[in-house]
Amino acid sequence: MPQKRTATSSDLFSRRSLLKQGLALGAFGAMSPLPTYAKESPSPIKLQKGDVILFQGDSITDAGRKKEVGHANHTGALGKSYAAMLAGQLHAAYPGLDLQIYNRGISGNKIPDLAARWHNDAIDLKPKVLSILVGINDLWHTVAFGSKYKGTVEDYETGYRELIERSQKEIPGVRIVICEPFELRNWKEFDPYREAAKRVAEEKHLTFVPFHSEFQKVAENPNSKFWAWDGIHPTIPGHALMCEVWREVVGI
Numbered sequence: 495m496p497q498k499r500t501a502t503s504s505d506l507f508s509r510r511s512l513l514k515q516g517l518a519l520g521a522f523g524a525m526s527p528l529p530t531y532a533k534e535s536p537s538p539i540k541l542q543k544g545d546v547i548l549f550q551g552d553s554i555t556d557a558g559r560k561k562e563v564g565h566a567n568h569t570g571a572l573g574k575s576y577a578a579m580l581a582g583q584l585h586a587a588y589p590g591l592d593l594q595i596y597n598r599g600i601s602g603n604k605i606p607d608l609a610a611r612w613h614n615d616a617i618d619l620k621p622k623v624l625s626i627l628v629g630i631n632d633l634w635h636t637v638a639f640g641s642k643y644k645g646t647v648e649d650y651e652t653g654y655r656e657l658i659e660r661s662q663k664e665i666p667g668v669r670i671v672i673c674e675p676f677e678l679r680n681w682k683e684f685d686p687y688r689e690a691a692k693r694v695a696e697e698k699h700l701t702f703v704p705f706h707s708e709f710q711k712v713a714e715n716p717n718s719k720f721w722a723w724d725g726i727h728p729t730i731p732g733h734a735l736m737c738e739v740w741r742e743v744v745g746i
Contacts (some may be wrong), residue, residue, distance in 0.1 A: 628675065
């Protein structure tokens with residue numbers, strides 16, 4: 495059973511209804527397009543036939559996808575994350591557009607890892623919409639695994655900015671979505687990474703999806719296992735919440 499959540503009835507009435515609907519329909523449930531938050535998204539995205547939508551990131555996006563399968567829309571290749579749920583919802587909402595949806599998240603990735611594989615896993619796919627969620631490993635790997643990774647939050651921000659600039663240069667017209675990295679362990683040292691991601695989004699006039707902020711609204715306490723079983727990796731309800739927030743902000 496879910497933990498008790500703190501929010502006003504007006505804040506969560508729509509969210510609870512949508513989550514119940516999404517969970518009842520399953521991972522690939524169909525939901526109608528949702529309105530955007532004007533302050534978060536530069537403008538609504540108008541999808542066209544054959545558009546490519548690419549989800550990039552670390553294990554939260556990866557979620558056990560079959561990496562040996564390279565083509566779009568493959569159930570196994572989409573994994574079991576919010577990316578797979580969104581693929582189902584978007585195909586159901588726009589059945590005539592033949593959207594080409596990819597999940598290229600890789601567990602453990604940091605900004606330097608994305609940069610190293612960006613040509614093959616992003617540029618070559620020529621996405622119309624490029625959604626990126628990365629950051630937790632950029633901090634975690636500095637304190638785990640013998641602290642072999644020496645990257646700083648400044649390195650994270652600089653690398654992120656360079657990745658965005660490269661994408662805008664090499665994929666004309668791409669709409670980039672920066673997702674706020676999040677955790678429910680109440681790591682104060684992670685706040686600068688979230689701030690850096692938002693700063694890059696604001697500087698480049700990109701869509702920013704406030705995942706951490708939204709999780710904080712519904713989680714009863716920082717260690718709520720209902721939304722993220724280990725405080726980092728979302729549960730099914732956690733991924734469903736991410737889908738709702740992503741679509742509201744991105745506007746498709």
